[in-house]
Amino acid sequence: MERTPQNSIVEIRDATQTDLPHLKRMVQALAEHHDDVPQVTLEILKRDIFGVIPWIYVIVAEAEGTAVGYVALCPLIQLQMGVRGIDMHHLFVESGFRRQGIGKQLIEGAMQKARELSCSQMSVGTHPDNLNAQAVYLACGFERRDSSHPSFALRCEQRCCAAELVKMGSSVAFAA
Numbered sequence: 001m002e003r004t005p006q007n008s009i010v011e012i013r014d015a016t017q018t019d020l021p022h023l024k025r026m027v028q029a030l031a032e033h034h035d036d037v038p039q040v041t042l043e044i045l046k047r048d049i050f051g052v053i054p055w056i057y058v059i060v061a062e063a064e065g066t067a068v069g070y071v072a073l074c075p076l077i078q079l080q081m082g083v084r085g086i087d088m089h090h091l092f093v094e095s096g097f098r099r100q101g102i103g104k105q106l107i108e109g110a111m112q113k114a115r116e117l118s119c120s121q122m123s124v125g126t127h128p129d130n131l132n133a134q135a136v137y138l139a140c141g142f143e144r145r146d147s148s149h150p151s152f153a154l155r156c157e158q159r160c161c162a163a164e165l166v167k168m169g170s171s172v173a174f175a176a
Helices: 017-033 042-050 102-116 131-139 162-167
Strands: 010-014 057-063 066-078 083-093 121-123
Touching (some): 010 102, 017 042, 017 057, 017 066, 057 102, 102 131
Parallel strands (some): 083 121
Antiparallel strands (some): 057 066, 066 083
């Protein structure tokens, strides 16, 4: 989408199923921007946004009847503290609609959604070299919180073997 309508009226709203083709295109564009190979399909988006157990919340910016930007939000929790949060997983605005405040409107829409969901905080991460995004987040009131905590991942098709934990002398407790 290469047009640049400077005076378009933009509506910030929850995504609907009719937005799915536009969302797929924008998710793919963001992936390609980060040199990722997009694998998202309409079926995956439908499952994750509108499924029996929705996995994410998506808010779109609509101009001239078409979604031209989106923010995808993933729930977080600190269960022991009774605190809900939300992670701004994606923020994207079509190139022809950038530098018009739409990204900030999407962030405001995300904060409204976070409040509706009784979240006490919203987080976002960005590449260390993405200084423009960092400046926007700071201007919107985010506080910088660089982290050096260890992080781990395990593919769900792999098995975590309890016998290996015993061999290592682990005292990790698992509840059944």
